[in-house]
Amino acid sequence: MVTKEYDIIIVGGGINSLTAAALLAKKNKSILLLESRDKLGGMATLEEFSPGFKCNMVYDYIRWIDPRLIKKLNLYKYGLEFQKVSSLRIALDENKKHIIFHNDLNKTAKSITTHSLKDGNKWIEFTQYINKICKFLEPLYTITPPIISKIGIKDVLAMSNMLNPIWKHGRRGLIDIIRTIPMMMPELLDEWFESKLLRGSLAASGITNITQGPFSAATVLNFIHHHVHANGKIHNANFIKGGTHQFAKVLSNILKENSVVIKTNTTVKSINCKDGICSGVTTLSNQTYNGKIILSGLDPTNTFFKLVGSNKILPTFKTQLKNIKYRGSTARVHFALKKCPNIPGISIDQQDTIFSINPSEEYLERAYDDIKYGRISKNPYIEFSIPSLIHPNYAPNGKHVLSASVQYIPYHLKNQNWNDKLKNEIINNVTNIIEKYIPNFSNLIINSKITTPIDLEKSLGLTEGNLNQGEMTLDQFFFMRPTISTAQYKTPINNLYLCGCCTHPGGGLHGSNAVNAIHEINK
């Protein structure tokens, strides 16, 4: 077969790959994007999990999108639109004293007051404190991590700019950041709140999509990561009009307009490297494409072990790759429902939001204890929404969809194997727990589907089913992400770059990884 030449070849069709392609397309490069699935979007895709019932496969909502990306690509013009919902989140209480996190901080504070007057009074100050730390991370998220051994005046200057928003709060602000980020959630919470439900709800954000319990150091980092660009709105959430997959749609519209060549159903078999130089890729159908630059949106394990080949990489690098921690623990459970569930204490027009089951931080820690020993959490952390209330086309008329994320469901099970029986057990358990908050829930269910970390690995190529392409922990952050030798988006193999969420600043559908990677490539 004839080999074709491109300026840039992008492996993978997830949000970061699409972002990278869109940014490069603006530079008049010839670009080829290869996606093994039949649709683009990666973790931002819609699936029909039961006839007539659709749901976002991984993310029902987005925490934040890199503002640089919105501006550079003019995303709003291409159709990106957020859907207004009634509140950010509702932390469910078995006694119907739910805490509602409103868009309006004062209303949230009032809702918290039903549990603790003291906590309610502290709420505004807390959001300001968190926002201060986020304002520090925001610029940090836009830079390429420095190589510490080569750190020079330029890097120091770049970093000192980051401190500008901090100086506003006096030097003390900087200390708050250094002190707070390595903390475990209860340490932070002890300094602020007493209400169990409020603490549980905040701790939940610290453990979302990582295999750590709230009592693990640096869970505050994960908490802060979710609140970047949130302007102090705790539990910030953005629903994209039509669904999360619309984000991918918007990006692919830009690609089409700029004549980027997109090939779906095209699995890359190998990234071709010789003598440490990368020249192109070969697909499963043995078609070879040559490219000046190859950009991988996959995680490092897939990129290097599967596609480059472990015989082409040096032993030190191999060790670093092997030591990346993935261990996914989030499962998704989708329910097709006969009708809209009724949550006591919440009016129907308030139900278009995210609900969470996190009675206390101890509840979450006990859920974590199970996975520590390789077991499925008996009482898992559950976060769910009813997407069909937001996107009516997700379910047939009158019927509804409930979409839940469940933690912790181990990728590495001990003394047990994954099978359908086990999967059904999880679904039943999740059903029973939700039923504590939605009476009669089990009778509403027409059908259900679970996506375990194993399934996520199989369907989306996420190693060990980790949604962040590597855990968001302090030892895998900034210049350590994904490994110390590849934190600058460049890899030890010439012309091969990484742009997935395995890189700084980590997971989520925000596109920052690709924006930073493109900045490096343009250099």
Add this chain to the structure above:
Amino acid sequence: MSKLSKYDAIIIGGGHNGLTAAAYLARAGKKVLVLERRYVLGGAAVTEEIFPGFKFSVCSYVISLLKSNVIRELMLPRFGLKILPLESTFTPLDNDYLFRTSDGDQTYKEIYRHSPKDAETYKRFGPLMGQIGMAVRPILETIAPNPLNPSISDLVALKKLLNHVKGLSNEHFEYLCKLMTMSSADFLDEWFEFEPLKATMAASGIIGTFMGPRSPGSAYIMLHHYMGDIDGAFRAWGFQKGGTGELSMTIARSAKHFGADIMTEAPVKKVITKNNKAIGVALENGDEYKSNIVISGLDPKLTFLKLVDEKELPSDFIQDIKNFRIRGSSGKVNLALDGLPNFTSLPGDGPHLRGAISISPNYNYLEKAYDDAKYGNFSKEPYMDIILPSVIDPDMAPPGKHVMSCFVQYAPYNINGGWNDSKREDFGDAVINTLARYAPNIKDIILHRQVLTPKDLETTFGLTEGNIFHGELTLQQLFSLRPAVKWADYTTPIKNYFQCGSGTHPGGGITGSPGEMAAKKILNKW
């Protein structure tokens, strides 16, 4: 001693750091007074004859981190320093054991028996950790700079550190970053496969800390324990002849030699201040002593929340000290024995009784012990680090008899329902039952037992919440943040009031380092 006599410096607390500071100041010609609340010197590094004829290192029991320049500068060998090597670790298992010694070949063979791969890796691992320990030492030996208003000397020190870090090889730098942030279990998983080996090594990452081996941050504590340096030999553990109290006495003798006055049974009630300046101390009995400066060797909570009035201190500083985490997690069980314990997996007397005995068969065992404590109970099957001092130093017990020191984790300070006598005994029973699983004869040979809960550690030794490090060694409580930002250089917001305990940089253990560095900082300005 006349109450009117004025001292250059008064040191509150006769723990090993307080004594070290005293010795350094006296050595520089200052008139120094050390005030100790108890009848005996040493603080947590103390030897007491709890039962007639049986001497115990009641609290702290091994010496690994004592700085060599402290030994030299205070001429400690001349005053009785004699460290007997404690060079092996024995991990009994149900049907087998793991026995590591300082003899590389022997240890290689032993580990090889369990895992050939680990035996190879182990040869590389020790030296690497030693090198990283070396790489960290300049950080530990730097007075923590004030990041808020760095002085010229702070900037010089920072630049030196930055250059030092830049000088590290990529490999060392990477491992250093990992050790600062990871869990000891994750870190060791990158190297080894044999669980008892991993668990025993990981255990040094949980000592004195309210963390499990899988808790991020425990790798740093593991490294902290690798920085041990006796006479320049890395990773050597030792036992002071006569118990750790004898080490404190050695430092006390050195201090006295240089002219320091030391008073026991002299509990300090308050630091006397005038215009936000320390001018002396008042004892519980009403006596007052004047001095130019006052140094507290107590933990930060006592130093700032008890010894001085809150209104003397800025409110954000008070907040920092209140937020300082000092959760106690360990207890101590001291046993007087009629004979030697007989381990099922390795019966009889032997070299395995001459080192540390670690009850740490696997990660899950340690994690389960931690789980108990997380939810407010003592561990039903605790982690233990045991030594038999009388085997190494026969003077510790009557002929034919023995003393056994069991460091036990976890025992939370805030136990459900609070500590009381019956809970203390239950805790002691849990320890004995766990021991009996590996050495069944233990129950028959116990003559006396002393059980110390974190609450007891607090009451007896003045360790707030029973925390043996005067504050947890977590990332946000190290270096410039230990115990609080701006005041990590041994100074305090009160003029002429200083701190020199383990709650300051570089933290806990019998290092003498906070005492030494505080004294040097003070002398620098004087």
